[in-house]
Amino acid sequence: MTQQILAARRPVWARAVLALAAAGVLTVTGLPGLPGDAAYAAKGKRCDSLPEVTATKPGTNDLPWDRNIHVRAPGDWDSYPFDAPRQTFDGLTLPGDAENPTEEQIKQRDAFLDKFDKPYTKYPENSEERAFARYKKYLADNQGKTPKYSTFSKWLSDGYILPHNNNKRGAAFETKVINDLGLVGEDWLCQEEIEIKDKDGKTIMVKDPKTGRMKPLVRKFDAVNYKTGQFLEFKAGPGRDTGQDFANQKFLEDPRFNNGKIAYVNGQSKDSATTKYLGRMADAYKDASGQSRVRAYEHVSTDIPRYKSVSYKNVPGSTLPDPNFAANGDNRAAGGAARTIGRSPATPLDMEKQLQRIGKNGASNFGVRGPGGVDFSTLDLSYVGKPVKGKGLPYAFSANRIQDESKDYGWGGKAKAQLISDSFFTWLALTPDKFWVNLNPDQPDTIMDKTFGKTDAGRVLLEADLQMKHDYAKDVDPRKDPGKKYWDAMQAAGLDCGDTIRLWITPKTAKVRADDDGLYILDTPLKVNVAHIERKTPDPNGTCTLTKAQQNTANNLLKQYIIPGVEQKVNTAPQYADLRRVYSARVAAEYVRQQDAQQASDYHSVINSGNVSRWPLRAPNAKWTPKKTWDEYMVSFTKGDYSYPCQFGGQQKMCVMGGVDFGKAPRRNVTRVEFQVEHPHLKKTTRIATQAQAESADNPKLALLGGGSESTGTGGGDNPTPTPAPTHTSTPTHQPTTSPTGHSPAPGHSTPAGGHTPPASPPTDEDQGGGLASTGTRVLGIAGIAAALLAAGTVLLWLKRRRTTGER
Structure with missing residues (x-):
């Protein structure tokens, strides 16, 4: 050798x-x-002669796939950097750029591009001048055609930055695998080109798609060891280059290499097409001992682009910033979340067009999964670091990871992330006594706090309350389970009607881990509550009077048969995903409040300021009002969610109401031991995720993506010193009315006191589970939070049980 x-x-x-x-x-x-x-x-060269290969000692001759190991041990999952100078320009804009530009916009665009009158190669590499000049050439080359990229922004992202990044990423991953597996020494060659021959020793000829001429079939492997018969292909992403499939087949049939084995080494979990292809090849090609000659191995590693954040010279703007949790505006370079979410289209149709546009430049062949590989409908907040003045807030989202990029996923990420970030600021800016909503026919003027009603967090709570009523009404339907079982039990108890009740949603105790690294949000369950209430407004179904004992029986049967199903929907169903998102933001906000009270952070001027103008209702809900949802509720209350034949007036109606109360955010800080046992790799993966999208080593179904890490880039802008927030000591001016008018407090809730109470000292033993104070936050060192007045509604659940034929 x-x-x-x-x-x-x-x-x-x-x-x-x-x-x-x-x-x-x-x-x-x-x-x-x-x-x-x-x-x-x-024809190749020694792998240890490649730039940045630092390994000097050859690894074992038995590589992981030889030992039947197909996925890298989760504890070893890590990251690697790669140079991505073009990422600097992901915030670059072109005057007049538009999807369907007007004549005036075209003139504006062309006038700007005319300033770049030299060939693009004459401008410095990795300069915005070169990017503009190259786009100008792209337009010229597509004169009279329908260009692949309809706007400068799409060309910049998918045609200029992405392919360049993928090439850089691939080279960096190759170096990482060589170093990690010890593919060094005289026996390991890299970038080895092998001319394939047939069984008669003749070179196989194929047509060159570019020239149309015949040429020898060549298979180029990333690394080869002839002594051990290893022929390796490295892919930083989840896929493969399908253009090599034919060469793979002919290589395995070449008599010279009848004992050679091909191994695909991917840096991410493989997509289904690659998995199926390698499975077929493994079954088709075996050696004399029956061992497969095609193997697969996932050397899971997260790529982190290295680039500098800059302000542009030729146009206003700067490198794509990170808008999430940015206390002082968009003053940080984008991390993994902002970069991935920034490429997330608004609709499934836009997602489909983007995947078509990216084509072979995308993740399937070279790079990492794009937005189409993340299910943003499941996006939630999973971590916030300690806020340090002038350094922003490290954070991480979690979302379901999709094996294959698809038009059905990857869209809508911007709206979901913005909702979480806006809600986080809403919870900081307003005092907890504002965090309630109320749908009650007795109180059309007491739907929710006026300021809270100008935010998406408030909108989500109120709409979730109405959604809960609809789901409750469906589940109580006596024509099918669980309603049928409930009414059978009611009839067995001698009850023909239910109680007048209130339903409302409150947080259960969140499961978190707070330590020197920040707050890990592990579980944020919600609870559906039910209790008797008096109401003035007549029910359209008529009246029903029960004794106290009968009320208790009816409500206990509700809790047994109906409430568990409604609560499960609240905690898992897609229609409540936004509610779960804003609750996670609520948990994070309380942690930041506590940290800020110990040492002022960039969020100090926001806390209890009462000013939510920076986080208003966003499109498409910018014109939403609380009254709109209340009106929808009243239609449901007066006309019912559904009707069916019954004894009362020939028609029976179902109407429910309740509330959502986030005034409290109870949580339990798990012990260090419990955290390490249940989430052994979360700290490491989260640190990586603040810089780039990463696969969860604890849950392979999840992707983690975040930001706020200083190592992401140099960032842009300044961090002005915030003005100290005023101390709120007065009692809130608005107090929702209480019983007997129908707006009664939740059990255990008290009328809130105003103000931002500083936290108590943290417990001396950070790992003590302990009992929770009334706020459930003692273990996090937070003093009593002002309790919120429950926005409770009522329900007259009156059903005279009767089965009829022909029910629909």
Whole structure:
């Protein structure tokens, strides 16, 4: 093998002298030399001669796939950097750029591009001048055609930055695998090109798609070891280059390599097409001992782009900032969340067009999964770091990871992330006594706090309350389970009607881990509550009077048969996903409140300021009002969610109401031991996720993506010193009315006191589970939070049970 390497570096006449020696070596190691008088001469170079290869000691001859290991051990999952200078320009804009530009916009665009009158290669590499000049050439080359990229922004993202990043990423991943697995020494060659021959020793010829001429079929492997028969292909992403499929087949059929084995090493979990392809190949090609000659291995690693955040010289703007949780505006360079979410289209149709546009430049062949590989409908907040003045807030989202990029996923990410971030600021800016909503026919003027009603967090709570009423009404339907079982039990108890009740949603105790790294949000369950209430407004179904004992029986049956199903929907169903998102933001906000009270952060001027103008209702809900949802509720209350034949007036109606109360955010800080046992890799993965999208080592179904890490880039803008927030000491001016008018407080809730109470000192033993104070936050060092007045509604659940034929 040493002679092979020397031959690769000597003149052609010297290589010819060494050819037979090389063939002899191959024959001895089980890979026969070429038939005839010529042997194959290596064209690659030693892997340890590549730039940034630092490993000096060869690894074991038995690589992971030889030991039947197909996925890297989760504890070893890590990250690697790669140079991504073009990422600097992901915030670059072109004047007049538009999807369907007007004539005026076209003139504006062309006038700007005319300033770049030299070939793009004459401008400095990785400069905005070069990007503009290159786009100008792109437009010229597509004159009179329908261009692949309809706008400069799409060309910049998918045609200029992405392919360049993928090439850089691939080279960096190759270096990482070489270092990690010890593919060094004289036996390992990289970028090895092998000319494929048929069973008769003749070179296989194929047509060049570019020139139309015939050329030899060549298979280029990323790393080769002829002694051990290893032929490796590295892919930083989840896929493969389908253009190599034919060459793979012919290589495995080449008699010279009848013991050679191909191994695909992916940096991410493989997509289904690659998994199926490698499975078919593994079944089709086996050696004499019956072992497969095609193997797969996932060397899971997260790529982190290295680039600098800049302000542009030729146009206003700067490198794409991170808008999430940015206390002082968009003053941080984008992390993994902002970069991935920034490419998330608004609709499934836009997602489909983006995947078509990216094509072979996308994740399937070279790079990492794009937005289409993340299910943003499941996006939620999973971590916030300690807020440090002037350094922003590290954070991480979690979302379901999709094996294959699809038009059905990857869209809507911007709206989901913005909702979480806006809600976080809403919870900081308003005092907890504002965090209630109320749908009660007795109180059309007491739907929710006026300021809270100008935010998406408030909108989500009120709409979730109405959704709960609809779901409750469906589940109580006596024509099908669980309603049928409930009414059978009611009839067995001698009850023909239910109680007048209130339903409302409150947080259960959140499961978190707070330590020196920040707050890990592990579980944020919600609870559906039910209790008796008096109401003035007549029910359209009529009246029903029960004794206290009968009320208790009816409500206990509700809790047994109906409430669990409604609560499960609240905690898992897609229609409540936004509610779960804003609750996670609520938990994070309380943590930041506590940290800020100990040491002022960039959020100090926001806390209890009462000013939510920076986080208003967003499109498409910008014109939403609380009254709109209340009106929808009243239609449900007066006309019912559904009707069916029954004894009362020939028609029966179902109407429910309740509330959502986030005034409290109870949580339990799990112990260090519990955290390490249940989430052994979360800290490491989260640190990586603040810089780039990462796969969860604890839950392979999840992707983590975040931001706020200083190592993401140099960032742009300044961090102005915030003005101290005023201390709120007065009692809130608005107090929702209480019983007997129908707006009664929740059990255990008290009328809130105003103000931002500083936290108590943290417990001396950070790992004590302990009992929770009334707020459930003692273990996090937070003093009593002002309790919120429950927005409770009522329900007259009156059903005279009767089965009829022909029910629908």
